[in-house]
Amino acid sequence: xxxxxxxxxxxxxxxxxxxxxxxxxxxxxxxxxxxxxxxxxxxxxxxxxxxxxxxxxxxxxxxxxxxxxxxxxxxxxxxxxxxxxxxxxxxxxxxxxxxxxxxxxxxxxxxxxxxxxxxxxxxxxxxxxxxxxxxxxxxxxxxxxxxxx
Amino acid sequence: xxxxxxxxxxxxxxxxxxxxxxxxxxxxxxxxxxxxxxxxxxxxxxxxxxxxxxxxxxxxxxxxxxxxxxxxxxxxxxxxxxxxxxxxxxxxxxxxxxxxxxxxxxxxxxxxxxxxxxxxxxxxxxxxxxxxxxxxxxxxxxxxxxxxxxxxxxxxxxxxxxxxxxxxxxxxxxxxxxxxxxxxxxxxxxxxxxxxxxxxxxxxxxxxxxxxxxxxxxxxxxxxxxxxxxxxxxxxxxxxxxxxxxxxxxxxxxxxxxxxxxxxxxxxxxxxxxxxxxxxxxxxxxxxxxxxxxxxxxxxxxxxxxxxxxxxxxxxxxxxxxxxxxxxxxxxxxxxxxxxxxxxxxxxxxxxxxxxxxxxxxxxxxxxxxxxxxxxxxxxxxxxxxxxxxxxxxxxxxxxxxxxxxxxxxxxxxxxxxxxxxxxxxxxxxxxxxxxxxxxxxxxxxxxxxxxxxxxxxxxxxxxxxxxxxxxxxxxxxxxxxxxxxxxxxxxxxxxxxxxxxxxxxxxxxxxxxxxxxxxxxxxxxxxxxxxxxxxxxxxxxxxxxxxxxxxxxxxxxxxxxxxxxxxxxxxxxxxxxxxxxxxxxxxxxxxxxxxxxxxxxxxxxxxxxxxxxxxxxxxxxxxxxxxxxxxxxxxxxxxxxxxxxxxxxxxxxxxxxxxxxxxxxxxxxxxxxxxxxxxxxxxxxxxxxxxxxxxxxxxxxxxxxxxxxxxxxxxxxxxxxxxxxxxxxxxxxxxxxxxxxx
Numbered sequence: 083x084x085x086x087x088x089x090x091x092x093x094x095x096x097x098x099x100x101x102x103x104x105x106x107x108x109x110x111x112x113x114x115x116x117x118x119x120x121x122x123x124x125x126x127x128x129x130x131x132x133x134x135x136x137x138x139x140x141x142x143x144x145x146x147x148x149x150x151x152x153x154x155x156x157x158x159x160x161x162x163x164x165x166x167x168x169x170x171x172x173x174x175x176x177x178x179x180x181x182x183x184x185x186x187x188x189x190x191x192x193x194x195x196x197x198x199x200x201x202x203x204x205x206x207x208x209x210x211x212x213x214x215x216x217x218x219x220x221x222x223x224x225x226x227x228x229x230x231x
Numbered sequence: 232x233x234x235x236x237x238x239x240x241x242x243x244x245x246x247x248x249x250x251x252x253x254x255x256x257x258x259x260x261x262x263x264x265x266x267x268x269x270x271x272x273x274x275x276x277x278x279x280x281x282x283x284x285x286x287x288x289x290x291x292x293x294x295x296x297x298x299x300x301x302x303x304x305x306x307x308x309x310x311x312x313x314x315x316x317x318x319x320x321x322x323x324x325x326x327x328x329x330x331x332x333x334x335x336x337x338x339x340x341x342x343x344x345x346x347x348x349x350x351x352x353x354x355x356x357x358x359x360x361x362x363x364x365x366x367x368x369x370x371x372x373x374x375x376x377x378x379x380x381x382x383x384x385x386x387x388x389x390x391x392x393x394x395x396x397x398x399x400x401x402x403x404x405x406x407x408x409x410x411x412x413x414x415x416x417x418x419x420x421x422x423x424x425x426x427x428x429x430x431x432x433x434x435x436x437x438x439x440x441x442x443x444x445x446x447x448x449x450x451x452x453x454x455x456x457x458x459x460x461x462x463x464x465x466x467x468x469x470x471x472x473x474x475x476x477x478x479x480x481x482x483x484x485x486x487x488x489x490x491x492x493x494x495x496x497x498x499x500x501x502x503x504x505x506x507x508x509x510x511x512x513x514x515x516x517x518x519x520x521x522x523x524x525x526x527x528x529x530x531x532x533x534x535x536x537x538x539x540x541x542x543x544x545x546x547x548x549x550x551x552x553x554x555x556x557x558x559x560x561x562x563x564x565x566x567x568x569x570x571x572x573x574x575x576x577x578x579x580x581x582x583x584x585x586x587x588x589x590x591x592x593x594x595x596x597x598x599x600x601x602x603x604x605x606x607x608x609x610x611x612x613x614x615x616x617x618x619x620x621x622x623x624x625x626x627x628x629x630x631x632x633x634x635x636x637x638x639x640x641x642x643x644x645x646x647x648x649x650x651x652x653x654x655x656x657x658x659x660x661x662x663x664x665x666x667x668x669x670x671x672x673x674x675x676x677x678x679x680x681x682x683x684x685x686x687x688x689x690x691x692x693x694x695x696x697x698x699x700x701x702x703x704x705x706x707x708x709x710x711x712x713x714x715x716x717x718x719x720x721x722x723x724x725x726x727x728x729x730x731x732x733x734x735x736x737x738x739x740x741x742x743x744x745x746x747x748x749x750x751x752x753x754x755x756x757x758x759x760x761x762x763x764x765x766x767x768x769x770x771x772x773x774x775x776x777x778x779x780x781x782x783x784x785x786x787x788x789x790x791x792x793x794x795x796x797x798x799x800x801x802x803x804x805x806x807x808x809x810x811x812x813x814x815x816x817x818x819x820x821x822x823x824x825x826x827x828x829x830x831x832x833x834x835x836x837x838x839x840x841x842x843x844x845x846x847x848x849x850x851x852x853x854x855x856x857x858x859x860x861x862x863x864x865x866x867x868x869x870x871x872x873x874x875x876x877x878x879x880x881x882x883x884x885x886x887x888x889x890x891x892x893x894x895x896x897x898x899x900x901x902x903x904x905x906x907x908x909x910x911x912x913x914x915x916x917x918x919x920x921x922x923x924x925x926x927x928x929x930x931x932x933x934x935x936x937x938x939x940x941x942x943x944x945x946x947x948x949x950x951x952x953x954x955x956x957x958x959x960x961x962x963x964x965x966x967x968x969x970x971x972x973x974x
Contacts, residue, residue, distance in 0.1 A: 087681055088474055094678030153654020159841070164672060166665055167653060173662035178612045178643045179694050184294045186693060190664075193689035197682050 095199050100145040100164040103138040113144040116200035117212060118191055120168045124154035126208040131157045137213045144215050147198045149191065166194060238267040238580050240301065240309040240330060244276035244319045245285040248425075250399070250504045251315040251340050256288030257400050258313075261569040263297040266583035267576060270299040270307065272328060276318035303328050310580035312368065316340055317353060320362045328366055334579045335368040338397045340375040343382040346497040355387040373397035376502040377524035399502045400572045403563050406511035408485040409719035409969070410556070413549040414515075416447065417469075418542060421487035421514075423453030423480060423505055430494040431459045432535045438462060441493035441535035444469055448542060453483040479692060480505075482716040484512040488552075489542060491517045493535050506530065507567055510559035515552060517541055529562040531555060612643040613966040614696040618687065620668075620703040621650035624808075625840065626877050627702040628652065629859070630751065631725065632659055633778040634700065637959035642966050647690050652840040655858055664690065676707065684709035691717050697969035698962055700725050701745070704899050705738040714744040721965045723747045725958070727876055730761025731901045739766055747965070749958055751776040753876065754883055754949050755908035761901065771961055774954030775880040778859050781953070784885055790866035795853060796833055801934055805836040805852075806860060806872040807892065807921075812846045818921050822871055823852055825927045832934075835867070861885065869933050871921075874902035874909070882915070883950045888933050888942035889915040890926075913945030 096110045104112050119130055127150055134146050148158065148165035158165050168190050171183040179186075195203065204212045239262060241255055262269045271289065284290060292298035301307050304326040312332035314320060317339070345352050362370050373393040374380035383392060422442065424430060432441050438459050442450045444467040452472040460466055473483070484490070490509035494500070502525055506516045516530040523532050533541045545552050565571065617635055619627040628650045635644035636659065646656050646663040651671070656663040666686050669679035684707070691699065691713070699717075701710070702725040714722055724745040739762060742748065748770045753759065784790075788798055796802050805822050809815040819836045826832045837857040838846055848854060857863065861878075864870070864885035872878045874891035882889045891909050893902035909915030916933055918926050932938065 087684070090678065090681040091685070094672075094674050094682055097672075097674045097678060099673045153657050155651055155654065159651065164667060166667070167663070169662050169664060173657070176643065177614060177645045177662050177694060179614065180611055181693065182295055185291055188291065188294065189689070189693055193686065196689070197685050 091197070092199060098145065098147075098164060098198075100147060100162070101135060101138045102162050103135070103142045104145055105142065108142065109145065112142075113202065113215060114198060114200045115144050115146050115213075115215070116149065116191075116194055116198060116203045117146050118149045118194075118203065118205040119208075120149060120151045120187065122150065122206075122208045124152060127152075127154060128157045130206065130212070131161055131163060133211060134163070134213070135161050137215070141214055144213075147194065147200060149194050235308040235310055235331075235584075237270040237299065237301075237307065237309045238262070238584055239269045239311045239313060239576065240272050240307055240332065241269060242272045242274055242312065242314045242319065242328070242330075243289075243316060245271060245273050245289045246283050247276060247316075247318075248286050249316075250502075251338075252286040253288055253504065254340070254399050255315050256286070256292060257402060258572055259289075259292050259298050260402065261400065261572050262576065262583075263292075264569065265573050265576075267580065268299070268584060269297070270301040270309070272301050272303050272307070272330065274303060274319040274324055274328070275322055276316075277322040305329065306331070308332070310334065311336065311576065312366070313338065314362070314370070317358055317362075320358060320365060321353065324365065330366055330368070332368060335366065335370045336393075336397065336579070337362060337370040337372050338375055339372060339379050339383060340399075340501050342379060342499050342501055343386050344499070347499060348497070351386050355383075355390055359390075375399060378499055378521060379501045381524070382499070395575070397575070398567055398571065399504055399507060400567055400569070401504075401507055401511045401563060403511050403560070403568050406481055406484070406508055407560075408481070408512045408514075410488070410513045411718075412553065414488045414546055414552050416546060417449050418447060418489060418546050419449045419451060419487045420489040420491050420517075420542065421451040421453065421483065422491055422493075423483055424455045424492075430498055431462070432493050433495050435463050437493075437535045439467070441491060441538050442467075442470070443539045443542075445539065447546065451483070451487055453478060453480065478688065478716060480508060481512065482688065482692060484509050484514055485718055486715045487514055489517060489545060490514040491538055491542075493517075493519065493538065496534075507563070511563045511567075513556050513560065515545060515555045516559065526562060529555070529558040612641055613698075613969065614643045614645060614694055615698045615700060615962055615966050616690065616694050616696040617644060617646045617648075618690075618699060618701045618703070619646065619648045619650060621648065621652075625650060625652050625655070625858075626875055628656060629778050629877050630727070630776050631700060631702050632656060632661065633776050633953075633955040634725075634958045634962060635661055636778075637956050638963055642963055645694055645696070647687065655840055658858075680707035680709040683707045684713055687713050688716055691720060696720060697966040698723060700749070700962060702726075704730070705735055706741045706744070708741060710741055710744045719969075721746045721969060723749050723962065723965070725749045725751070726763065727751050727753060728761060728763040729753045729755060729759050729876070729901045729905060730763055730899050732760045734761065735899050736762055742766070747771060747961075749773065749961060751876075751954055751958065752951070753905065754880065754912070754951070755905040758904040758908050758911075759901075760904075773957040773961070774951040775876075775883075776955045776958060777861065777877065777881050777884055777953050778955070779861055779881070779953075780955075781884055783862065784865050785862055787865045790863040794835055794855075794857075794863060794866055796835065796866060800831045800833050801829075801868045802833045802835060802866060803930075803934075804860070804864070804867040804870045804872075804887075805834060806870060806878055807836075808839060808873060808894075816847055816849060819852060820849055821921045822930075823849065825921075825930060827851070828927075829931075829934075868939065869930070871930070874906040874917075876900065876905075879905055879909070883946045884953065886914070886943040886946040886950075888939060888946075890918050890929055890933055891915050892918055892920065912949050914942045914949065 099109050151168050174183050174186050206212050259269045306329040308331040310333050312330050312335040315338045371393050374396050376396055432438050450470045456472040492506050506518055509516055517533055518530045520532040617631040619631050621627045628648050644661055646661050649668040653663050653665040669676050698721045700723045722745045750770050750772050752772055752775050791798050805819050807818050823834050835853040837860045838854055861881035864887045870882050870887050870889040873894045891906035893906050906917035910917050916929050918929050
């Protein structure tokens with residue numbers, strides 16, 4: 083009532099930029115896509131990032147937020163993608179929080195959804211391709227999109 | 232071992248996000264804990280036409296392997312078949328289940344009347360007929376509560392009901408919250424109900440009676456408040472609301488002392504799971520009088536008109552408040568906990584077919600936003616969550632790692648950091664998650680603060696630490712709300728001093744969120760004119776914190792060999808930083824140009840963890856990634872660096888003379904005064920730029936061997952030792968104290 087956290091979050095997410103190819107003024111309308119790539123090693127993450135960067139170049143209509151495992155962030159920084167990290171199973175086990183890794187992973191993804199309010203969530207495996215996304219038109223001033231692959 | 236596929240088969244529509252499925256999830260956890268095997272037989276119900284996934288608690292059990300998913304058209308045998316609810320029994324099914332069960336229990340968890348004095352909500356004869364026809368079994372009917380039983384006996388007096396109720400269950404350990412002995416003033420009261428059934432008292436007057444606009448009360452709602460506001464036509468001044476997507480139920484309950492559940496007079500709820508969870512959390516419950524049949528003396532009962540008097544009476548009578556809390560805990564343990572549920576399971580099924588899994592079933596409870604328990608019979612390590620500022624930098628995260636690595640092994644450290652050098656934290660052996668800074672996201676601090684509230688809350692909810700240590704000079708204001716959600720966690724603000732004069736006063740407002748302030752001292756403290764100097768009450772001071780202790784630094788020859796430096800020639804360490812790699816490269820090149828006037832001087836410039844691939848190679852300069860650089864400080868004769876807290880104190884510890892260049896940025900850290908202090912104390916020099924005329928002459932003066940001896944003596948005199956261990960001891964004391972209290 084006093085503070086609509088959801089609204090504030092929505093405003094925040096609308097302002098976020100991710101990637102080099104969505105024009106600054108198009109950020110607000112860009113589709114926010116959460117891409118979960120937590121089973122990828124560093125090389126596989128890099129390949130995925132190049133693929134997504136190319137997709138964004140061809141269709142500058144979405145801004146990806148990545149959830150990855152590990153600290154290999156050079157390509158994420160170079161391509162200006164937003165991301166967060168997930169602990170590995172052994173790291174999580176060492177925390178000793180009494181919650182299994184599967185649950186931790188699920189709750190972490192749910193939290194990413196709560197923070198970034200993505201319109202689409204893609205949980206991808208190493209080697210799999212994601213997207214492309216194409217605009218289907220505009221509804222209420224916001225692009226609506228469809229994953230075709 | 233009986234010849235059956237599972238001990239228990241539960242039948243439900245798993246898509247429904249209702250109390251029945253939430254209860255079922257808790258029951259299945261208890262089964263797994265005791266060693267009973269359980270399968271889910273899914274049926275569709277008429278209550279939801281949506282195509283949607285399973286209720287999160289049930290899905291989690293399926294993920295964990297604690298619940299098997301059995302196709303409804305395949306034969307299955309079990310000791311006990313349990314149906315929670317009736318809607319799936321009344322709906323038309325595409326397949327006919329083929330279940331062979333020793334017992335079949337139908338849990339009546341729905342009120343038999345639509346409203347008090349109203350028509351029946353279902354036809355008992357049709358339900359009986361339909362359930363028996365669908366499964367080919369005779370069912371025992373177990374009311375979920377005395378409230379259901381009373382109405383059931385009224386609409387169908389001839390039907391034999393089981394002699395006892397199939398009471399709802401909660402895991403007491405999952406919900407328990409450490410609370411103060413007395414109610415707070417103003418008293419935080421609250422209500423949470425699903426958005427889909429807000430069920431407010433009738434009319435604006437009744438709503439305001441039940442949830443009074445009173446300065447001594449803070450009224451909080453978790454969802455479902457829109458309808459009340461619509462009726463009132465305004466938002467009462469002491470009302471606050473938050474959505475269930477933002478705050479989970481346990482966290483919400485932790486923030487209130489009294490749970491007030493009031494609704495329409497003609498409504499009856501079968502058992503009020505919300506009140507049961509509140510009671511398990513230690514909140515005192517104010518409920519409608521008919522629920523006395525369910526909760527007895529463990530709650531206090533009132534209609535909307537009496538709520539205000541009851542609340543004021545509780546505020547003035549802490550003994551009664553504590554009695555009600557104690558009675559609440561007792562009834563949850565005795566009547567609604569795992570013991571009572573497992574007793575009725577054993578009555579039907581006998582002994583479990585698999586070994587007991589101590590703790591496993593219970594450790595994951597209340598997945599869909601509830602609590603999580605400690606593992607029964609085991610004592611887990613205490614946990615400390617370290618949250619650090621930093622985007623491109625390493626200062627905050629390094630300081631907290633200095634504390635974390637000195638914690639006893641009985642404590643598990645975990646990091647949430649805004650530093651993109653989170654890989655270093657992992658390399659040091661600490662579990663870590665990364666969350667981007669506002670600058671990295673390209674958004675303002677206010678917008679970021681809303682994201683931070685959800686993010687930090689989620690992390691605290693997963694990790695359930697005893698202590699949160701925040702190293703940040705200006706924590707987001709939303710940390711106050713996070714603290715309200717987690718009153719049982721000790722919040723510690725690790726706050727170094729030497730703020731610039733007149734800056735950051737507003738940050739002190741967030742101090743209310745912290746139970747303790749831990750201030751690592753600055754050797755330049757005599758020159759400190761920032762606001763922290765005036766805010767010392769209750770602050771715990773420790774000597775300056777550095778990652779390494781002096782004995783961990785490599786001897787000069789070893790360090791030089793490691794770095795590939797000549798053992799006999801003077802060596803300069805250039806540890807400058809700049810967001811722009813080209814500008815940084817030109818600064819290093821400038822130092823090299825000046826140093827090369829003496830051909831014997833060798834230059835080492837460590838590559839920053841985040842610049843290692845973007846900073847170009849410079850001719851005749853030794854460059855490589857190095858962390859922590861201070862381990863190699865004895866290799867050098869002179870340090871040229873910014874006057875940041877960590878490098879500065881590492882240099883003092885290593886007695887390495889420094890040319891300190893205050894960063895020209897508008898940061899809060901008063902590096903100019905720190906550099907001035909180095910000169911005043913005699914262990915370093917202040918120069919404002921590598922481009923200044925003074926720089927070259929100062930550098931050569933500093934390399935004079937006679938000077939070196941004097942700077943070493945000065946550094947030794949001002950250095951009070953590493954405060955990291957004292958800080959770690961303080962944090963460990965808090966964590967272990969909490970763990971013992973909880974035990």
